[in-house]
Amino acid sequence: MVLVSKTLQKLINALLSIFGSLVLVFCIIYMLPGDPVLSMLDPNTATPEAIENLRKELGLDQPFYVQFADYFKNLLQGDFGQSRITSEPVLQKIIVHLPATLLLTLTSMVLSVVIGVTFGVISAIYHNKWVDVIIRIIALFGISMPTFWSGILLILLFGVQLNWLPIMGSEGWKTLIMPSLALGLVGAGFIIRMVRNSMVEVMDEQFILTLRAKGISERIVMFRHALRNALIPAITVMGLHIGELLAGTVVIETVFSRQGIGRVIGDAIMVKDMPVIQGVILFSAIVYVTVNVLVDLSYSLVDPRIRRAH
Secondary structure (H helix, E strand, O other), X not given: OHHHHHHXXXXXXXXXXXXXXXXXXXXXXXXXXXXXXXXXXXXXXXXXXXXXXXXXXXXXXXXXXXXXXXHHHHHHOOOOXXXXXXXXXXXXXXXXXXXXXXXXXXXXXXXXXXXXXXXXXXXXXXXXXXHHHHHHHHHHHHHHXXXXXXXXXXXXXXXXXXXXXXXXXXXXOHHHHHHXXXXXXXXXXXXXXXXXXXHHHHOOOHHHHXXXXXXXXXXXHHHHHHHHHHHHHHHHHHHHHHHHHHHHHHXXXXXXXXXXXXXXHHHHHHHOOHHHHHHHHHHHHHHHHHHHHHHHHHHHHHOHHHHHHO
């Protein structure tokens, strides 16, 4: 019963976070300088009457609270608005480009977790030895290097010099390798450090010493007990990293000329297509909050102590 109430509380907090994101994004876009109507009309031929009529048609002549109320009411009905440039429904544009971005994000996350956990465990096992030092340097490079720069380096190495992988495009699994790796290196660096530090700390705990004293296999001690207890901080980093991955798709999809949500919002920013910008940011906020709720709920699966506390 306590677990159910805590889950409901997390869901309510998630809905409040999404609503707060909606209000914040709407306020920022509302206060941006410039008139979006002027970007939709030819400034050389548009008359003041045409500008005013279009402003009334879009509801931009209404006060802020009226505009927000209309936008929120439409959202509740599943209407994210229409692009002011192409007149295409924003939700349809998101749905069309969503699979490519989700595939890129998921692949990047898998690479981050596999690389991060694997090297983090190895670094903890060889604590303060040369292997540990090398892995920590690799993690530092992964954290410090911007995604666009690592993407360019991968293109120069694997696309230009070695000619192993296609440089751009969205067709086929080969076009996914370099973008996913460039996007996942940052998260891998954080996870390496988190897993390594957590495992080093856990390995000094009394219950680990007791397990070793009982003669239990070192592999079982490391992977069934030490790693499992060290995964909680790493899972937190994974949940937070989702936001960075979604934001990083804007740069990566541009660098590698991939079609996706990141490319959509990048193009919308260039032409000041506000409904598309609002829709993509709101959708990204929903995905981010949902993932972090799932991360919170997964703690009890990883650490039985949390489950028993509930």
